[in-house]
Amino acid sequence: MIDFFSRRTKKPAIATDSVIFTIIEDKLHVLLIERKNDPFKDKWALPGGFMEWEESTKQSAARELAEETGLKGVQLEQFGVFDKPGRDPRGTVVSIEFCGLVRAENVEPKGADDAKIAQWFAMNDLPDLAFDHAEVLKAALKSMQQKETDYHWFKPLLPGEFTLAELHKIFTIALGKKLDKRNLLRLIQEQKLLTPVLKTKKGRGKPAEVYRMIDKN
Numbered sequence: 001m002i003d004f005f006s007r008r009t010k011k012p013a014i015a016t017d018s019v020i021f022t023i024i025e026d027k028l029h030v031l032l033i034e035r036k037n038d039p040f041k042d043k044w045a046l047p048g049g050f051m052e053w054e055e056s057t058k059q060s061a062a063r064e065l066a067e068e069t070g071l072k073g074v075q076l077e078q079f080g081v082f083d084k085p086g087r088d089p090r091g092t093v094v095s096i097e098f099c100g101l102v103r104a105e106n107v108e109p110k111g112a113d114d115a116k117i118a119q120w121f122a123m124n125d126l127p128d129l130a131f132d133h134a135e136v137l138k139a140a141l142k143s144m145q146q147k148e149t150d151y152h153w154f155k156p157l158l159p160g161e162f163t164l165a166e167l168h169k170i171f172t173i174a175l176g177k178k179l180d181k182r183n184l185l186r187l188i189q190e191q192k193l194l195t196p197v198l199k200t201k202k203g204r205g206k207p208a209e210v211y212r213m214i215d216k217n
Helices: 057-069 133-145 151-157 164-175 181-190
Strands: 013-024 027-035 048-050 077-082 093-101 115-122 194-201 208-213
Touching: 013 057, 013 115, 013 133, 013 151, 013 164, 027 057, 027 164, 048 057, 057 093, 057 115, 077 133, 093 133, 093 151, 133 164, 151 164, 151 208, 164 181, 164 208
Parallel strands: 013 093
Antiparallel strands: 013 027, 013 048, 027 115, 077 093, 194 208
């Protein structure tokens, strides 16, 4: 690895981190890794690391995510930059932060490279985090919740086919607040994101129509 913190150069390093959310047992979870090396050895942190030459920040985030957790092909979106002096005991590190969503049943995180373990944690039961990752995670959650009407961004959380009740439940968990079912359906339909799949699903009452979310034009 390049010695970013050489006394001879004393230049800031650029790093990337990824905040990956999912829903497990009706609770919002985030993916964390247990660090294998110092600083903060054995502490939990967000997957991430230093940029390499000839890669963009998004490429760096995707590479580090794959190396440390095995997750590939996750749609990542930048949401912030953290650059407070002293956030990394090794020297000045500017971190570009990304966020992504996945369905837990579609992935199997496995710690590798600089991570001993990769594991899902419920947002209401988090361990102490290394660096300033508690602040990063808080910012990621706020950024996600501000996408309240960008419904297509939440598509990775949805199964291929779903009822409106299932759709409402997923958005309620992701956004962390109660949503009016009729208003949610109206706003999503205005964005022309839903299409019926011409079948029904049994429930407590009468069978419910089944939908899927289509890609934006």
